[in-house]
Amino acid sequence: ESRRLSFRGPFNLEALRRALSQLVEAHDALRTTFGPAGDVQRAGPEVALEIPVDDLTGLMPADRAARLDTLAAAEAARAFALVRGPLLRARIVRMDSEEHALLLTIHHLVCDGHSWGILLRELSELYAAAAGGKRVRIELPLQLGDYARARAAALASPARRAAESYWSAQFADGAPVV
Numbered sequence: 001e002s003r004r005l006s007f008r009g010p011f012n013l014e015a016l017r018r019a020l021s022q023l024v025e026a027h028d029a030l031r032t033t034f035g036p037a038g039d040v041q042r043a044g045p046e047v048a049l050e051i052p053v054d055d056l057t058g059l060m061p062a063d064r065a066a067r068l069d070t071l072a073a074a075e076a077a078r079a080f081a082l083v084r085g086p087l088l089r090a091r092i093v094r095m096d097s098e099e100h101a102l103l104l105t106i107h108h109l110v111c112d113g114h115s116w117g118i119l120l121r122e123l124s125e126l127y128a129a130a131a132g133g134k135r136v137r138i139e140l141p142l143q144l145g146d147y148a149r150a151r152a153a154a155l156a157s158p159a160r161r162a163a164e165s166y167w168s169a170q171f172a173d174g175a176p177v178v
Helices: 013-026 061-077 113-131 144-155 158-170
Strands: 002-008 032-034 041-043 053-055 088-096 099-106
Touching: 002 061, 002 113, 013 088, 013 113, 061 088, 061 099, 099 113
Parallel strands: 053 088
Antiparallel strands: 002 099, 032 041, 088 099
C-alpha cells in the first residue's frame, strides 16, 4: 500500500532521512522479512533504507503532475522482496523549490490501515524534530510481533476452545432465523 505526502515550503531531505530511519528503528515490523515459504518472520537489527530523489523541476507544471502520478503508480506496483526486504520504500519527488512529495510504500504484511495512521503521525513528529535539530524517541509499549503472539495464545486457550465447542453445539442444526 502506498501513500503520497506533500511538503510545501522549506524541505529538509536529511531530516526526512533521519526521521524515516528512526521510524524503522522503532518498529520491528518495518524491519521484518519472511522465509522463502513465507512462514518464518524475522525482525532484523537494521535496514539500509535508500531514498531516491527525482527532480522534476525542469518539467512544465502540468507535466510534473503527470510524471508524479506515473512515479506513484510505479512505486505502488513494484513488488517487494519478502525474503531480503526491506518491506518499506520511500522516494522523494522534487516538484519545485517549495514543493516536494514523499512516496511511501509499505507491504501490507507489516502495516495495516490502522497502522498507517500511527506511522504517519510518528513520521510527522520525527521529521519536525529532526528539522529543528532535535531527536525524539518513540516509545512503543508493544511491538506487532508481541501482539500477534498474545493473540495466537488467546485463540489457542482452553477457554476459547470451550466457547467454540459450546457455540458449535448450539448451532449444530444451523443458525436460528431472526
